[in-house]
Amino acid sequence: MLSCHWPSGNSAFGVGKTTLIIRVLEALKQSNPSLKIQGFYTRELREGAERVGFEVVTLDGRRGPLASTTISSRESQRWPNVGRYKVDVSSFESLALPELQVKVDTDLFIIDEVGKMELFSSSFFPAVLRVLESNIPLLASVPIPKSGRDIPGVARLKNHPGATMCMLNTSNRDAMKEQIYSNLINLLQNQ
Known part of the structure; x- marks a missing residue:
């Protein structure tokens, strides 16, 4: 049985999706150090109080740029934009795609996450689908778009038969961590 948990927030940034995922990951590693967990x-x-970008961090600690407001190289002029951020698709793919090999x-x-920036990689969504088809448990995050319409492909993930959507907000973060952790532990023990 596959179980997908899709924490999503009521705003695109800042509700705590990544923090929640990291806390669940830490709890899983602590309770079962032999678990083989892949991903990013x-x-x-x-810089100070201003967000200037995002980086991809693999679970073994490798990191690289995902998007930035401060990169202004000749190459970056051809990169796609999300708002004021330039998305470094090549850097993202070099770190994230190997982590999604089944x-x-x-x-x-x-x-963390299946969002606009990540989906500029034409190889990313097919890799996510291969993970879903593998029947290996998955903990992933998706944003709730400001316009109310899902990013192309995200609705397909959210409607997957094994998916569990968890609406995250600042008041339920702690309880949500315990719920997701418990669900994953039960699933992993029953595999």
């Missing part, structure tokens, strides 16, 4: 999360980059000994995948 995205982390904000700040392996026989993988117990759990973590994908």
Whole structure:
């Protein structure tokens, strides 16, 4: 049985999706250090109080740029934009795509997030679908778009038969961590 948990927030940034995923990951590693977990999360980059970009962080600690407001190279002029951020698709793919390769000994995948920036990679969504088709448990995050319409492909993920949507807000973050952790532990023990 596949279980997908899609924490989503009522705003695109700042509700705590990544923090929640990292806390669940830490709890899983602490309770079962032998778990084979693959994936990545995205982390904000700040200069003082200002967010200037995002980086991709693999679960083994490798990191690289995802998007930035401060890069102004000749190459970056051709990069796609999300708002004021230039998205470094090549950097993202070099880190994230190997983490989404389905392996026989993988117990759990973590994908934070399936959002606009990540979906500029034409290889990313097919890799996410392969993870879904593998029947390996998945913890992933998706944004709730400001316009009320899902990003293309995200609705397909949210409507997957094994998916559980968790609406995250600042008042339910702690309870949501315990709920997702418990669900994943039960699922992993029953595999």
